[in-house]
Amino acid sequence: MGQLGRRLAAVWVPSALALQAAALLVVSSLPQESGSRRVTRRLPRFPESGRTSATAEVAPFVSIRATFRRFWPYTRGLRRLFAIGVVAAMVGTACEVAAIALFGRITDEVLSSGQLSAFWTPAAAWLGLTALAGAAAFAGAYTAALGGERFLLRVRDGVFEHLQTLTPDYFENRKLGDLMARLTDDIEAIEELVVSGLIKLITALISVVFFATAAMFIRWDLALVTFALIPAFVLVSKGFAGRFRRAAARERLSNGAMNSAIEEALSNQALVQAYNRQDTEAARLHAAGRGWLRANLAQARLSALYGPAVQVIETGCLLTIIGVGAWEIASGRLTLGGLLAFAAYLAYLYPQVRGLGETALTISEAAAGSDRILEVLDARPAVADRPTASTEPTAVGAAGTSTPSGTSTPSGAVAGGARQVAVDRAGGRIEFEGVHFTYPNRIRPTLAGLSFSARPGDLIVCTGPSGAGKSTVAKLLLRFYDPSVGRILLDGVDIRELPHHTLRERVTLLTQESLLFSGTVRDNIAYGRAGADQAEIVRAAVTAGAHDFIRGLPEGYDTPIGQKGRLLSGGQRQRIAIARAVLRDAPVLILDEPMTGLDEATAARIMEPLGRLMSGRTTILITHDLRLVPDAAEKVVLAPAPATARGRSLRLTRRRLGTALRVS
């Protein structure tokens, strides 16, 4: 072996070791890891439904810049935290750069010469730098997490608030499970895109600049050779980004479908078990799960492809350094310490470059989730407050003179300039004037030319065969929809001129299915009016004829009633719903089939508290069961729409079967 050979051998072993360590560092951040991270992160999530998955569509793609613009305002007040995270990352990277320089110095001044005395100072400095980098890493990680979580909370609150402004038709046309997936998993994607993604991008960029500068400082020509391969990373990431986004969009969609399958099956467990359809539901979930599995595998394939593609480029870089570095050392132009430090800088640099590419891919994936959130945020309610309505006085309580007994004084004729009077609690006069209505997705009208009026104290029975449009009358009165033609007046004011909140303060809906929340009896009655005290709750329960059975419950008013009140009987649920309506004390009352599901004796018992509830209020009783309706009540009989819309011959038959009943 010649002198050159011996020198090469002398530098080769430690260099190879250092490069191996460097390569290990690189390999440890390879996409196999990110790929498996992707898969395992999603495996515990719920899997796709097959029931109506044909109707489900991928949300429209929104550019990342537009997404950013939409969500950036949510970071207000948090940006300082993100800035701290970035500064901490800079400090950490600077420490690493300095530590590598010290490593090179120790190699040249201590290891090569064997002088232990030169070891202590750089060793102490190295230790100090490591401690500082650790503190910076802690501060950066914590502040970024703090900012990210707060951002997430805000976005979720904002999206949920928006969802609550949407009219029921929005929910009727969508699957609950899918909406829940959007509010949980997809919201997280926005954080990944706007906060974590941005911080990762900035810190990776900073690191790239630091390590590249340090490598250039040692040997700029050698650095340039190895940097030449960096654009290859960018090209590979770019090539993968679109595919990652499409795959993620399919995965998000199938995740929503799978959530829907689970939600539907679990919320209808009684039906499923009563009809022995457990296998069907299991098969449906399995099919949905398979859809989700396919979507995940498509993502895993992409991740698995991306890893080796990048690895080839990195190996090329490392081999270049080894070859050129060995040659340079052999020629005496580079010290061993210099080569090791150079290799270490590159070993740190490449994961950062790779991190940049991966962050771009993560952002592409996250965009699939944010698209689904933007789709929700862009949904508009079928009926919105008019700009003029927002100026309407809304101080219901202030103007009102509500009493739990429900006694109220008709406000008298009010119109035009008497708006202040129109929103007074003491009103309740309703007029339907030539109301026509067709559901948005239907051709045939549901109501055509409906006209009737009711004064406070009146009981109007809205009846007719199934599908005639009885419940639609209630939906129009609550302004879930607006009439296509005609108008509805409350105390002489077109309800389109009233803010939703004001209108709904005046109208209480009691549905056929007593809608209750899980919680206690007290919680459910108190839902009628925020801030109601115990005495008011008990008074409402007494009026609703519920007090006696509530006292008999294990924990009285504090008894939990189970999901949707399922631990109570149908009649008990209805009485709690009546108590809630009593507490609400609105002048207009809509009873939509309040006796459905109750036997005759229970229905008759419910009539009594209902009579008390109706007292002094304008009541619209929707029912096709006239058995318990007083003969003297005024009846509005709806006829079903004819087969064609042509000729608009849908008819309303309004028969006055007796004089309007005043319930007192």
Ligand SMILES: Nc1ncnc2c1ncn2[C@@H]1O[C@H](COP(=O)(O)OP(=O)(O)OP(=O)(O)O)[C@@H](O)[C@H]1O
């Ligand atoms: N959200 C909706 N979108 C489209 N069509 C609807 C919607 N809700 C109801 N309909 C249709 O409008 C018509 C009237 O429905 P509505 O619920 O008002 O009838 P109903 O008289 O209350 O019936 P029932 O006595 O059976 O409860 C029906 O043909 C129904 O299919």
